[in-house]
Amino acid sequence: MKTRTAARAAILPDPPQTSPQEQEKMRFAALRAHLLEEEHADVLRESLSAALFRLEGPLDAMASTIERLRHSDPAAAATLAAALAEGRARLEELRRLIPPCSREGATLVNLNEVLHGVLDVSTPRLLQNGVTVSWRPTAVLPAVTGRPLQLHALFKALVDNAIDAVSERGWRTREVGLTTTLADDCVQVCIDDSGPGVPHDVRLKAFEPFFTTRPRRLGTGLSRALEVACEHGGAVELTDAPGGGCRAFVELPAGHGGLAS
Amino acid sequence: MNKKSVPIAATECASGHCDTHELRFAQLSALYSVSQVLSRSLNYRETLREVLRILDGHVGLSRGLVSVAEPDGGLLVQAVHAHGVAPDQYESMRFRAGEGIVGVVLEKNRPVVLARAGDDARFANKMGIYDYELPFVAVPIKVAGNLKGVLAVQPEPSTPERLEEHAHFLEMIANLVSQSMQLALQVEQEKRVMQEERDRLRRTVRHQHGFDSIVGRSAAMRRVFEQMRLVAKWNTTVLIRGETGTGKELIANAIHYNSPRARGPLVKLNCASLPETLLESELFGHERGSFTGAVGSRKGRFEQADGGTLFLDEIGEISPAFQAKLLRVLQEGEFERVGGNASIKVDVRIIAATHRDLEAAIDKGDFREDLFYRLNVMPLYLPPLRERPEDIPDISRHLLAKIGEEQQRALTIDDRAIRALAQYEWPGNVRELENCLERAAVLSEDGAIDARQIRIPGRDRPGATALAAERFAPVQIAMPPAPDDDASPPLPEDAEITERQRVIAALQQAGWVQAKAARLLNMTPRQIAYRIQTMGIEVKQF
Known part of the structure; x- marks a missing residue:
């Protein structure tokens, strides 16, 4: 709770004299705006760096070829080398455009609160698509060391995916279930949907940047989610939900075990 | 089979004789079907559901329920068969110890027969599938005398004697089911333990x-x-x-x-x-x-x-x-x-x-x-390590922490020693550095490593180095070390140095990588391996 109020306080100046409900509403709107901004920056960062990385592949192949040409055809090698250097310089320019990561400090985070926040923010979409949510938190959950905004983004991406999965036109059962459990020293979160499920052969591929099954989506959600989970010493997996559909399973080490400083 | 005829016959036939005959026939055919189902190795919950379905279809014992005793005395529902109930709707529902009639069976360890379910105050109908007007029969499921669960059904209304017969028949079914249930539960339990163990190990490895x-x-x-x-x-x-x-x-x-x-x-x-x-x-x-x-x-x-x-x-x-x-x-x-x-x-x-x-x-x-x-x-x-000497201090401390964990003591290293390490080329890279630190740690009695324990190959008299390495003796090296020269230290080629020392020196310089040492000596890997064997050189494994 502390972190969320802190985030809100940082965003908003002192509110004018209004009713507590009004204040709460405004704070909430500000939080949403802030999160949206973060999300946009995240998407940009993720897609730029992934695209740059993909472009490096062919350049590396070129470098190998140049290396081999040096003996047989030095002139061609030199021309190619110049072109390669040019290409690398361009990529370097692009790399400088990547927005820097907001260095958010790590605190002790209660995942139940994070998930609750994600549901709060997603309420309009849930209502709009007629999705019912069953929220089954484990009441007493040990805290996780982590960056609250990143964790929020992680679960937001997974909940967004779940909503997408059940909101296909004509899809009947529109249910999303969130569960938190404790296993050994790990907090486990299951985000289940009653959608059509994810076929086996794309369950690993789905984490690649730009992988998407929906038009007008960039497909960076899962790849970002994976990265955040890994940074926190955890993992994400797509499996079957009990009633068909897809389960996104997240595991994060509790206490101080996780985050790499 | 004649699904509906049994219950109807039970109410229509007044003499009792043909009635009993019909019932026996139905029970026998049900037993036969149950034994068939049990001999097929289906998923165990599916098997139970199938058994309950047979009881309903052949003998008119409807609304079947199988629940399994849990260690804390509660009951976990395993299978339910009732009209309009989805196969897994009530599975994983629990009864607390002594809760409802089923709980009573578990407590008293004997069958319970009610002429009208609704008449008994203990009847809970927790799942809402039962008909209060119908009788209710529940029997314990035992394995080797131990109570393992409860099997419960609702027969059509009939005489007390007939209900007793149903209870008796149910006990037979319970005995048949118990063995396979026991086995399946054991396998499930073991599988769960293994999976938990696997997940735990994977988590540990992932942390590392x-x-x-x-x-x-x-x-x-x-x-x-x-x-x-x-x-x-x-x-x-x-x-x-x-x-x-x-x-x-x-x-x-x-x-x-x-x-x-x-x-x-x-x-x-x-x-x-x-x-x-x-x-x-x-x-x-x-x-x-x-x-x-x-x-x-x-x-x-x-x-x-x-x-x-x-x-x-x-x-x-x-x-x-x-x-x-x-x-x-x-x-x-x-x-x-x-x-x-x-x-x-x-x-x-x-x-x-x-x-x-x-x-x-x-x-x-x-x-x-x-x-x-x-x-x-x-x-x-x-x-390679020589292209990032600025990482050597961090890596050294990290490796020492690791070595210290193995040796179960705290190891420290002073700045002069670190400087000495940072000046060397490390042809064997981190592996060689680790080896060097391990040796230093062994040489240090109190766990504090200073420049005296750091012995870098090729830095001191070459011949002595090779000999020293063999005896694992500490070598005092003069500080500060000579300024870095680009060429790697030359291999000793003096005639007085034996072949053996030459091989050892090359191995050291190559960080005990045989293929690399072979290149240094202009030999094939096979040749150097042969020499290592015949000369009895002790190779350090990393």
């Missing part, structure tokens, strides 16, 4: 192999980290290139445990460690009888790594013939076991590693160009 398990703040290493972070997300093949001892395996671990495959297997194989013929069966598996001694069929590493990552170390050492086979797997994702015909398809991400200059190997015709381009989709270059 995160990105933070690799130490380095130099620009070169930061670049490697960034590449690793990005490469982890794609399912493409990765080629890790770097000198021996730069930590290629560590990188492969970190990529695997930060990829979506982290919860899948990570299988490793050193391609140089096996002769060609074994390598093939090791990687692809073999069928029974495919060669002498192949007594059973066996899964290869490719199959073991399905859904995970396969790390192929020393990929540069495989023969052109084998390269062709590997290329086919990479291109088609399919292969056959040795001696097998069926194509096997697997979902495996390959991480290959080599210290060899593959481009030169291609020019010489030792390495297939097409395979190279397949592997080289995402190359990762690991800088």
Whole structure:
């Protein structure tokens, strides 16, 4: 709770004299705006760096070829080398455009609160698509060391995916279930949907940047989610939900075990 | 079978004789069907549901329920058969100890028969499937006298004698069911324990192999980290290139445990460690009888790594013939076991590693160009330690912490020692550094390492070095060390130095990597291996 109020306080100046409900509403709107901004920056960062990385592949192949040409055809090698250097310089320019990561400090985070926040923010979409949510938190959950905004983004991406999965036109059962459990020293979160499920052969591929099954989506959600989970010493997996559909399973080490400083 | 006739006959026939006869017949056919179901090895919950369905269909015992005793005295519902109930609707529902009639059966360990379910105050109807007007019969399920669960049904209304008969029949069914239930529960329990154990182990391993398990703040290493972070997300093949001892395996671990495959297997194989013929069966598996001694069929590493990552170390050492086979797997994702015909398809991400200059190997015709381009989709270059001396202090402290953990004592190192370490070229890279620190740690009595314990090969008198290494004696080295010269320390070539010392010195300089030492001496790896054997040189394994 502390972190969320802190985030809100940082965003908003002192509110004018209004009713507590009004204040709460405004704070909430500000939080949403802030999160949206973060999300946009995240998407940009993720897609730029992934695209740059993909472009490096062919350049590396070129470098190998140049290396081999040096003996047989030095002139061609030199021309190619110049072109390669040019290409690398361009990529370097692009790399400088990547927005820097907001260095958010790590605190002790209660995942139940994070998930609750994600549901709060997603309420309009849930209502709009007629999705019912069953929220089954484990009441007493040990805290996780982590960056609250990143964790929020992680679960937001997974909940967004779940909503997408059940909101296909004509899809009947529109249910999303969130569960938190404790296993050994790990907090486990299951985000289940009653959608059509994810076929086996794309369950690993789905984490690649730009992988998407929906038009007008960039497909960076899962790849970002994976990265955040890994940074926190955890993992994400797509499996079957009990009633068909897809389960996104997240595991994060509790206490101080996780985050790499 | 005559589904409806039994209950109807029970109410219509007044004499009691043909009625009983009908019932016996129905019970017998039900028993027969139940025994058939039990002998089929279905999923155990499905089996129970099928048994309940038979009880309903053959003998008119409706609304069947099987629940299993839990360690705390409660009951866990395993199967329910009732009209309009989805197969798994009530599964995993629990009764507390003594709750409802079912709970009473569990407590008293004997059958309970009610003429009208609604008449008994203890009747809970927790699931809402029961008819209050109908009788209710529940019997215990026992294994070797121990109470394991409860079987409950609702028969049609009838005489008390008839209800007793139903109870008796139900007990028979309970006895039949108990054995298979017991077995299935045991298997399930064991499987759960194994899975938990596996998950726990994987978590532990994952903790050990995160990105933070690799130490380095130099620009070169930061670049490697960034590449690793990005490469982890794609399912493409990765080629890790770097000198021996730069930590290629560590990188492969970190990529695997930060990829979506982290919860899948990570299988490793050193391609140089096996002769060609074994390598093939090791990687692809073999069928029974495919060669002498192949007594059973066996899964290869490719199959073991399905859904995970396969790390192929020393990929540069495989023969052109084998390269062709590997290329086919990479291109088609399919292969056959040795001696097998069926194509096997697997979902495996390959991480290959080599210290060899593959481009030169291609020019010489030792390495297939097409395979190279397949592997080289995402190359990762690991800088040698001499190109990032600024990382040496951090790495040294990290390694000492690790060594200290093994030796179970605190190890410290002073700045002069660190400076000495940072001045050396480290041809054997981190592995050699680790070896050097391990030796220093052994030499230090109180766990404090200073420059006196750091013995760097080639820094002091060459001949003495080799001899000293053999005796594991500490060598005092003069501080500060000589300024860095670019050339690596020359190999002693004096006539008085024996062949043996020459080999040892070369091995030391190469960080005990035999192939590298062989190059230093202009020998083949086989020649140096032969010398190591015949001269009785003790090789340090890392």
